[in-house]
Amino acid sequence: MNKIESKNVHLYYGDFHALKGISMSIQENTVTALIGPSGCGKSTYLRLFNRMNDLIDNVRIEGDILLDGRDIYKKNIGMRIDELRKKVGMVFQKPNPFPKTIFENVAYGLRVNGIDHRSFIEERVETSLRQAALWEEVKDKLKKSAFELSGGQQQRLCIARALAIEPSVLLMDEPASALDPISTSKIEELIYELKTKYTIIIVTHNMQQAGRVSDRTAFFYLGDLIEYDDTPVIFTNPKDIRTQSYVTGRFG
Amino acid sequence: MKRKFKQFTEKLIEGLLLISGSLTSITVLLIVIFLFKEGLGLFTTSPMENKNVIVVNKLNPVEHLTAGQIKKIFDQEITNWKDLGGKNDTILLFTINDLSNYFSEEEIGENFEYLPEKLNSIVDSIPNLLAVYTDKYLVKELKGKIVKVDKNNIPDFILGREWFPTAEPAVQLGVLPLILGTLLVSIFAILFALPIGIATSIYMAEVANERVRKILKPIIELLAGIPSVVYGFFGLIVIVPLIHDTFNLPVGETALAGSIVLAIMALPTIITVSEDAIRNTPRSMKEASLALGANRWQTIHRVVLPYSMSGITAAAILGIGRAIGETMAVLMVTGNAAVMPHSLLQPVRTIPATIAAELGEAPQGGVHYQALFALGCILFILTLLINIWVEYVSSKQKFKK
Numbered sequence: 001m002n003k004i005e006s007k008n009v010h011l012y013y014g015d016f017h018a019l020k021g022i023s024m025s026i027q028e029n030t031v032t033a034l035i036g037p038s039g040c041g042k043s044t045y046l047r048l049f050n051r052m053n054d055l056i057d058n059v060r061i062e063g064d065i066l067l068d069g070r071d072i073y074k075k076n077i078g079m080r081i082d083e084l085r086k087k088v089g090m091v092f093q094k095p096n097p098f099p100k101t102i103f104e105n106v107a108y109g110l111r112v113n114g115i116d117h118r119s120f121i122e123e124r125v126e127t128s129l130r131q132a133a134l135w136e137e138v139k140d141k142l143k144k145s146a147f148e149l150s151g152g153q154q155q156r157l158c159i160a161r162a163l164a165i166e167p168s169v170l171l172m173d174e175p176a177s178a179l180d181p182i183s184t185s186k187i188e189e190l191i192y193e194l195k196t197k198y199t200i201i202i203v204t205h206n207m208q209q210a211g212r213v214s215d216r217t218a219f220f221y222l223g224d225l226i227e228y229d230d231t232p233v234i235f236t237n238p239k240d241i242r243t244q245s246y247v248t249g250r251f252g
Numbered sequence: 253m254k255r256k257f258k259q260f261t262e263k264l265i266e267g268l269l270l271i272s273g274s275l276t277s278i279t280v281l282l283i284v285i286f287l288f289k290e291g292l293g294l295f296t297t298s299p300m301e302n303k304n305v306i307v308v309n310k311l312n313p314v315e316h317l318t319a320g321q322i323k324k325i326f327d328q329e330i331t332n333w334k335d336l337g338g339k340n341d342t343i344l345l346f347t348i349n350d351l352s353n354y355f356s357e358e359e360i361g362e363n364f365e366y367l368p369e370k371l372n373s374i375v376d377s378i379p380n381l382l383a384v385y386t387d388k389y390l391v392k393e394l395k396g397k398i399v400k401v402d403k404n405n406i407p408d409f410i411l412g413r414e415w416f417p418t419a420e421p422a423v424q425l426g427v428l429p430l431i432l433g434t435l436l437v438s439i440f441a442i443l444f445a446l447p448i449g450i451a452t453s454i455y456m457a458e459v460a461n462e463r464v465r466k467i468l469k470p471i472i473e474l475l476a477g478i479p480s481v482v483y484g485f486f487g488l489i490v491i492v493p494l495i496h497d498t499f500n501l502p503v504g505e506t507a508l509a510g511s512i513v514l515a516i517m518a519l520p521t522i523i524t525v526s527e528d529a530i531r532n533t534p535r536s537m538k539e540a541s542l543a544l545g546a547n548r549w550q551t552i553h554r555v556v557l558p559y560s561m562s563g564i565t566a567a568a569i570l571g572i573g574r575a576i577g578e579t580m581a582v583l584m585v586t587g588n589a590a591v592m593p594h595s596l597l598q599p600v601r602t603i604p605a606t607i608a609a610e611l612g613e614a615p616q617g618g619v620h621y622q623a624l625f626a627l628g629c630i631l632f633i634l635t636l637l638i639n640i641w642v643e644y645v646s647s648k649q650k651f652k653k
Contacts, residue, residue, distance in 0.1 A: 050543055057461070082545045090543040096536040099559045109544035112554065158540070165544060 002066075003028040003169065003199045004049060009063035011044060011053065018044050020223040021063070026216070028168075031191060031200045033210035033231065036220035037251065042203050045220065046171050049201065050088040051081055067169070086113060089162030090171040094178045095154030097146035097161075102138050105146045105157055109165035124164055132160035133190055152183025159190065163198075170194065172202040176209065188213050207247055211235050219243045287632060290625035294409070294425070297619055298401050304421040305390065306399040307375050307383045314338040316400040322422040323414070325382065333380060346374065346383040347421075364389075372396065384421050404619070409626065415590040415601075417610065417620040425623045429592045431630065433600035436593045437507050437582060438575035441514035446568055448515075449522030453567075456523070457530035458552055476520035484584030487513035492585055499597055505587030508596040513581045518571035525570055529563020530556055566646045573638040577631065579604035603631045 002025040011019040019041045026032050034042040047053050048065055051072065064071055067087065071078040079087075086109075097105050106125040115121060125142075129135040134156040138149070146157055155175060162170060172191070176184040191200060191213045204210050210217055210231065217234040219227045219242075227234060227243045238244045245251055299319035300306075306322070308314065314336050317325075324330040325343060334340045351360065351367075354374060360367050368391045375383055375396030383396070390398075404425060412426020452472070456465050491512050496504025533556045541551040557564070579602075587599025588609065607624050614620040 052539060052543065055539070055542070082547070085543055085545040088543075090540070092536050092540060094536060096534060096540045098537065098541070098555050108541070108546075108554070112541070112544060112546035112550045161540070161544065 002026065003068065004201075005064075005066040006048070007064045007066075009045075009048065009061070009065060011041075011048070011062075012060040013056070014058045018223055019048075022225045024218060024225060024228050026199060026201065028199050029195060029197070030215040031195050031202060031213055033214035033217045034201065034203045034220060035205070035207070035210050035217060035246070036226075037246065038205075040220040041223045042218075042220045043173055046173055046201060046203050049169065049171055050085050050090055052090070054081075082113075086165050087167050088169040088171060089165065089167035091155070091159050091162055091173065091175045093174045095151055095158055097149070097154050097157055100146060101143050102146050102149070102157060103142040106160050106164050108161060113165060125160075128160040128164040129157075131163050131194065132156045133186065133193075134160055150183075152179050152186060155179060155183065155187060156190065159187075159194075163194075168199060170198045170200045172200065174203050174205060177205065184209070207235075207249070219246060221246070284632070287625060287628050290622060291629035292626070294404050294619065294622035294626045295406060297404060297622065299404055299422045299425065299619060300401050301418075301420060301423055301619065303387045304384055305387045306401065306421075307371070307385070307390075307394070307396040308399055309375060309379045309381060310395060310397050311379060312338055312397065314399060316402055318402045318408070319404070319422040319424060320408070320412070320414070322401065323416070323419060323424055326421075341380040344378060344381045346381050348385050404623075409623075410630075413592055415606075417614070417623055423619050423623070425619070427603070427623075427627060427630065429590050430601055430603050430606050430627065433507070433586070433590075433593050434576055434602040434604075434631075434634075436596070436600060437510040437514060437586065437602055438572055440507070440511035440596060441518055441575045442568060442572050444511060444515035445518045445522055445571055449519050449567070449571070450526055450564060452519070453523045453527035453530055453564075454552060454556075457527045458548070458556065472520050472523050475516075476524075480517065480578060480580040481584070483513050483517055484581035487581060487585040495597075501597055503587055503599060505585055505599055506597050507586060507593060507600040510582045510586035510600070510602070511596065513585055514575040514578055517578060517581060518574050521574050522567045522571045525567035526560065526564040529560035529567065532563065533559045562645050562648050566642050569638055569642045569645065573635055573642070576634055576638070577604060579608045583608055603627050607631075 004026040006025075007023050009019055009022045010017070022041075022045060034046060036042050044053065048061070049067070049072075053059050053061065061073060065073060067079065067084065072084050098108060100108070103125055106128050107121050110121050110124060126135060126139075129138060134153060137153060138157075141148070146154065149157060155178075159170075159175075176187045179187065188209060191202065194200060195215075202210075202214065214231045216228065217231045218225055219234060219238075219240075221242055227238055227240045229238075234243060235247050238247065299322075306317065312333070314333065317336065321330060321336060325345065330336065331343055332340065333343055336343075355370055360370060368389045371383065371385060371389055372391050372393075372395050375381060375394075382399075401422060409425055409427060410431070411428055412424065413428050414424040414426045415429060416424040456468055460468065487509055491509050492504035492506075494504070495501065495506055495509050537555055537559065538551055541555045542548075546554065582602050583605035586601065586605065588601045588605055589599035590601045590606070591598075593600045607627055610620070611624050614624055
């Protein structure tokens with residue numbers, strides 16, 4: 001079954017036509033990589049799935065995006081925005097923990113969604129931190145500020161924070177671009193493990209990373225979806241010459 | 253050649269910058285030194301005005317008096333020597349004004365030439381007398397005894413509750429009512445200004461769209477440019493009558509009026525500084541909160557405000573600093589009664605208002621003049637502490653990032 005479907009999606013920033021009719025469907029429990037040169041619209045596209053683009057003034061969106069078969073942009077018949085954001089977690093480019101303790105960072109999503117039950121929160125925080133492979137490193141300092149963690153640990157904390165509200169989709173916007181190689185490989189391992197439970201969409205500039213972690217890869221160029229196929233096909237046998245040039249590093 | 257010229261100009265510019273920097277520092281330092289030199293001089297002088305001396309009978313055991321005791325004697329709150337550590341005997345007060353009760357004009361002489369001798373004899377003959385007269389009437393072979401008056405000292409100055417800087421014969425220099433008046437007015441000003449200021453800054457940073465912000469921001473900055481005397485005028489014409497009518501008071505010039513005017517004056521500082529702090533919250537942090545299903549208000553309350561808390565605290569302290577030092581507007585609306593403040597609905601007097609109102613009539617170098625400088629020192633120390641506090645709070649903010 002298709003977890004996410006987008007049908008002929010256009011997006012305009014004022015007069016700028018940023019996404020030009022993107023249609024693609026994403027299967028459940030897969031990792032989809034969005035690749036392409038800077039400014040091609042891949043981050044914009046990613047942010048459509050949890051309606052993050054709504055925050056920007058002068059944005060116009062056309063077309064349909066369906067999550068579990070329900071339209072997320074139609075106000076009356078579709079999914080409410082808070083319901084959507086509970087189902088779709090997001091990890092950002094730079095680690096952005098809240099100015100709170102490690103525990104409260106992970107508990108945040110639960111608290112803002114009205115969950116106060118203490119033992120439930122504690123249990124969920126531990127589960128999420130374990131899923132994000134961070135529990136062993138922070139279990140003794142849950143009451144410490146999240147800013148005391150290293151960059152890689154902060155990013156895994158942000159993943160745990162997103163997992164705590166049990167989303168079914170996880171959006172990752174270049175989650176390892178600000179991290180060192182060791183932290184990056186930890187995040188990649190994590191993505192591989194999380195795949196069994198979540199549908200993951202990841203934006204990356206790193207070709208090797210896309211090749212290592214994803215099942216399917218979509219290549220964006222100047223607001224168009226050029227090619228979308230199984231990752232090995234995109235990297236070894238692309239149909240479009242632009243895709244081939246990009247993945248072999250001839251432009252970027 | 254060209255290179256040498258370039259080197260020369262660089263040296264010249266460096267020198268000019270050094271000179272202007274050190275000139276500024278030296279000026280500031282000189283002002284502080286001047287302030288403290290004049291202010292601390294107070295504590296080496298006596299509270300007796302016009303070179304008055306106090307003379308008593310030789311057998312009187314009382315050796316020295318404080319300015320407070322002298323005032324109580326003159327107010328007839330102390331009427332017995334035993335309250336001052338002497339014998340059980342009523343105090344008979346004698347000043348030059350009482351002269352005619354004791355001597356005829358002939359006895360004193362046409363040009364007061366016999367006056368010193370007469371004063372000497374009266375002190376000698378009446379054991380319970382306390383005579384106050386200027387030292388030019390003292391004779392060499394004094395039959396009485398000069399009572400020493402304690403010098404002004406720091407504890408009495410700061411903790412004293414009476415401010416009568418022109419009282420005769422001994423001035424009363426207790427500045428506690430002024431310090432408390434300043435703090436009362438300033439603290440309530442901040443209590444009024446802070447909720448409104450923070451609400452406005454949240455509105456401007458997080459809620460208002462760009463167009464509204466572009467209108468609002470210059471208006472608020474304009475508020476900071478209005479001369480304080482205009483605020484005082486506004487307070488006098490609008491706020492004072494309002495308070496007078498609302499609370500049914502004999503006078504509307506109260507601490508409350510001062511607090512409200514100061515609150516309005518502190519608003520631009522509070523709004524500008526805390527809006528900056530709120531806008532400094534990284535966009536990604538707000539997005540992370542929204543992405544977790546939080547709504548806009550939850551995001552403001554749980555992420556934006558905690559993140560910008562130290563900036564908002566700095567804004568509040570800066571506001572207090574502004575309020576404490578403010579002179580003109582407060583002088584105009586608080587009623588300026590140097591009494592211990594008990595409620596917001598009574599007149600109070602602040603330190604800056606006192607200095608502004610009294611310095612003009614205080615003779616240079618006199619006790620009153622020095623006392624006003626000492627008040628200036630207290631104000632300086634207060635604002636210095638506040639600045640250190642701001643530095644401390646904002647250095648914590650830097651560490652956080």
